[in-house]
Amino acid sequence: MKHFLSIADLSPAELQDLLSLADRLKKEWKAGGNAPILKGKSLALLFQKPSLRTRVSFEMGMVHLGGYAFYLGPSEVKMGGRESVADVARVLSGYVDGIMARVFDHDHILGLAQHASVPVINGLSDYNHPAQALADMLTIWEHKGSFEGLKMAYVGDGNNVTRSLLFGAMKLGMKMHIASPTGYMLDEDDLELADSFRTGQAAFELFEDPLAAVADVDVIYTDVWTSMGQEEETAVRLQVFPPYQINHRLVSRANSDCIVMHCLPAHRGEEITDEVADGPNSVLFPQAENRMHAQKAILVRLLAPDYAG
Ligand code: CP
Ligand code: NVA
Numbered sequence: 007m008k009h010f011l012s013i014a015d016l017s018p019a020e021l022q023d024l025l026s027l028a029d030r031l032k033k034e035w036k037a038g039g040n041a042p043i044l045k046g047k048s049l050a051l052l053f054q055k056p057s058l059r060t061r062v063s064f065e066m067g068m069v070h071l072g073g074y075a076f077y078l079g080p081s082e083v084k085m086g087g088r089e090s091v092a093d094v095a096r097v098l099s100g101y102v103d104g105i106m107a108r109v110f111d112h113d114h115i116l117g118l119a120q121h122a123s124v125p126v127i128n129g130l131s132d133y134n135h136p137a138q139a140l141a142d143m144l145t146i147w148e149h150k151g152s153f154e155g156l157k158m159a160y161v162g163d164g165n166n167v168t169r170s171l172l173f174g175a176m177k178l179g180m181k182m183h184i185a186s187p188t189g190y191m192l193d194e195d196d197l198e199l200a201d202s203f204r205t206g207q208a209a210f211e212l213f214e215d216p217l218a219a220v221a222d223v224d225v226i227y228t229d230v231w232t233s234m235g236q237e238e239e240t241a242v243r244l245q246v247f248p249p250y251q252i253n254h255r256l257v258s259r260a261n262s263d264c265i266v267m268h269c270l271p272a273h274r275g276e277e278i279t280d281e282v283a284d285g286p287n288s289v290l291f292p293q294a295e296n297r298m299h300a301q302k303a304i305l306v307r308l309l310a311p312d313y314a315g
Pocket of ligand 2: 130165166167229230232233234269270271
């Protein structure tokens with residue numbers, strides 16, 4: 007693994023390895039702390055969009071492993087404006103051991119990876135959010151014990167988070183239902199690619215009716231109706247999406263032990279009610295915590311490739 011840009015790039019074995027390592031590093035951390043596997047290593051955190059989880063979880067992940075990370079905000083670097091993506095990649099490669107970037111245009115992630123001589127980690131683009139999907143899979147594994155044949159329903163906007171989740175689900179043998187309004191589904195290219203990743207019992211099905219999509223599932227997942235960068239569409243989306251809200255009525259259609267997930271930040275009262283977000287099926291905050299544990303595995307595999315653990 008040279009970079010971490012998309013779940014699509016990982017073999018099922020690499021995905022399983024990252025999850026196993028994340029699980030070990032999490033247990034080690036809970037038992038008193040991690041070994042300084044990344045001693046002396048540095049990571050630039052380059053953001054074109056806001057963040058709470060991604061920024062803090064990568065930064066603390068580096069600190070726990072003995073490394074160092076620093077934040078570069080949108081007004082500082084102005085990648086693609088003040089300086090080309092290629093030049094930012096070349097310059098940072100002379101200073102740091104890795105680059106984590108959150109961008110609008112996925113081509114900026116690809117450009118960084120093409121021109122950097124150090125590993126690049128995708129911390130969300132308009133196309134995908136693979137670090138989130140890895141943490142989500144860790145969370146599902148912890149709560150359900152396996153992936154094979156497990157049923158997950160994603161209800162809401164077919165977006166960057168959905169795409170990474172679908173790719174991961176197909177590579178791990180899960181069954182995925184996706185319920186989105188017409189015009190807000192993932193596109194044909196995504197579905198064809200996802201189809202090519204299917205292993206074991208993996209399968210996916212598209213729904214317009216959210217109630218049909220969640221029947222007897224083990225996992226319900228949602229995300230905001232308006233993603234970062236789509237703010238001018240907010241009013242239209244608020245008209246379209248209300249039938250796709252995760253509320254008590256919807257959750258009661260799923261298996262009684264289903265877990266409810268959301269990558270956060272949540273717009274409570276829109277895509278998810280307080281009752282569900284704070285209710286007995288919710289794993290929202292353990293899921294958020296798992297960003298840090300999952301990303302430690304990514305960091306170790308990329309920045310300490312000789313680490314044998
Ligand atoms: N889930 C997630 O990526 O959160 P932030 O936008 O706060 O980083
Ligand atoms: N789909 C959301 C995810 C935020 C973590 C967005 O891109 O804004």
